[in-house]
Amino acid sequence: MTPPAWLGYGWLEPHFIGWMLQGAALTAWLALLVCMLATLLGVLLAAGHEQRWRSVRLAVRTLLSLHRNTPLMVQLLLWYFGVAGLLPEAAMLWLNAPHEVTLAGWTLAWPSFEFVAALVALSLYSAAFVAEEIRAGIRSVALGQRAAALALGMTPRQVFLHIVLPQALRVVRRPLLGQYLGVIKNTSLTMAIGVAELSYSSRQVESETLLTFQAFAVATLLYLLLVLGAQLAGGRVRPTLGEGR
Amino acid sequence: MKLKLTLALLLAATSTSALADRLDDIKKAGVLRVAAFDSNPPFGFLDAQSRQISGLDVDVARHIAGKIGVKLELVPTNPANRIPLLVSGKADLIAANFTVTPDRAKQVDFSLPYFASGQQFISRKGTLATPAQLAGLRVGADKGTTQEITLREKYPATKVVSYDDTPLAFAALRNGNVTAITQDGSKLAALLANAPDKDKYEIAPFTLTREFQAIGLPKGEARLVKVVNEVLLGLEKNGEAKKIYDHWFGPGTKAPLPRDFRIGDKA
Numbered sequence: 001m002t003p004p005a006w007l008g009y010g011w012l013e014p015h016f017i018g019w020m021l022q023g024a025a026l027t028a029w030l031a032l033l034v035c036m037l038a039t040l041l042g043v044l045l046a047a048g049h050e051q052r053w054r055s056v057r058l059a060v061r062t063l064l065s066l067h068r069n070t071p072l073m074v075q076l077l078l079w080y081f082g083v084a085g086l087l088p089e090a091a092m093l094w095l096n097a098p099h100e101v102t103l104a105g106w107t108l109a110w111p112s113f114e115f116v117a118a119l120v121a122l123s124l125y126s127a128a129f130v131a132e133e134i135r136a137g138i139r140s141v142a143l144g145q146r147a148a149a150l151a152l153g154m155t156p157r158q159v160f161l162h163i164v165l166p167q168a169l170r171v172v173r174r175p176l177l178g179q180y181l182g183v184i185k186n187t188s189l190t191m192a193i194g195v196a197e198l199s200y201s202s203r204q205v206e207s208e209t210l211l212t213f214q215a216f217a218v219a220t221l222l223y224l225l226l227v228l229g230a231q232l233a234g235g236r237v238r239p240t241l242g243e244g245r
Numbered sequence: 246m247k248l249k250l251t252l253a254l255l256l257a258a259t260s261t262s263a264l265a266d267r268l269d270d271i272k273k274a275g276v277l278r279v280a281a282f283d284s285n286p287p288f289g290f291l292d293a294q295s296r297q298i299s300g301l302d303v304d305v306a307r308h309i310a311g312k313i314g315v316k317l318e319l320v321p322t323n324p325a326n327r328i329p330l331l332v333s334g335k336a337d338l339i340a341a342n343f344t345v346t347p348d349r350a351k352q353v354d355f356s357l358p359y360f361a362s363g364q365q366f367i368s369r370k371g372t373l374a375t376p377a378q379l380a381g382l383r384v385g386a387d388k389g390t391t392q393e394i395t396l397r398e399k400y401p402a403t404k405v406v407s408y409d410d411t412p413l414a415f416a417a418l419r420n421g422n423v424t425a426i427t428q429d430g431s432k433l434a435a436l437l438a439n440a441p442d443k444d445k446y447e448i449a450p451f452t453l454t455r456e457f458q459a460i461g462l463p464k465g466e467a468r469l470v471k472v473v474n475e476v477l478l479g480l481e482k483n484g485e486a487k488k489i490y491d492h493w494f495g496p497g498t499k500a501p502l503p504r505d506f507r508i509g510d511k512a
Contacts, residue, residue: 194408207389
């Protein structure tokens, strides 16, 4: 069946669809790793910010501010082209050479340097936002709650784990999910440093076939599937106290 | 009646201007307007000292204007604006490292080629000598360029990593992220000329493709094309073409590139 004229000439060839799916798989994998790293880092940063020590608070504040107030694109370029260039030449060449890493019986391929740079930049950037959201959640729990729990004889640790955290999680669940969906979309910027994710593959298909509409339409569709899938999965996770009514 | 007369006059006026020849227009105006790059050394760039656009393309354009006997006026342009400037009549010629392609030939006419280049590579000294060595290498290319596509189609075993522009690809090469980068030979020579650590790198001694650069002219201006071609052939005959080339690409320059094409060679 010939497609209508407004779709352009010809439809995507099978091997281009293959590229797009490979790109989508890389996007999903990168986003997953970034979400996990960002959550871990974000919790640590949020905890650091709630510390009594001024120097720790100041350090965390600086880190958060650096990542929240500068464009992600610039951070990506800084890590990939900038920081990498500062390393000694031997270290750079070793990092970029293909190795195999054996970990507990599993042989893993050494990731390409652009993947590592993307992972670092995206994780730090997302962690800053995750940290602020977790902080907002913790702050949203009324101080009276802590006072009451302490008066009942709970230790500060118990107060945090059993009183503050469950309530905070309920508050931050939705904004945090939004943050994770944002991570999936932000991975498209890593195209600038040569990570062959979904935007990159759509750009390649476009430049080789000149099927502009088709290439970007398929990319849009695949992004939509990824984000909707993540949304659905995220919607199933309920913190202990359940949805607020 | 009066209206009819005006209309007839108007019609006559438009038809004569349509018949007018661009070469006559240029002579009458006393100015040849040439679209040239202002930031693509050594083809066309703003010279820091003279604050004028200069370069290889400009030198060729100056000879054309001189032969017609008019003043040269340079219209600064970039890759995207070249054809629109010419088609809209804001420039008479394009002399801006303008590669001959069948697609472009639908919109503009081309003179004889006066420069040829091809897809070449920069790598660390001694790492790339033959095209066969490309297999298995990570090679940086510019996004959306013909070089990227050629490499992917003809060398499937090469891992192509695409960047937004050549300086970024070169940064990736210097960082060791890729083993080589690919672009047009003349562009690579210019890029390498400005690198602080250029001694570590070299242009690999082979060319994958051949591309020809020519003067772009408005469609259907046969007399203008003829004059431009005569000038170009004349430049080759009296040795001026070689002089211009050596001034920008000769052995003593910052970006030496051997001259392997002569005006009038079979394109």
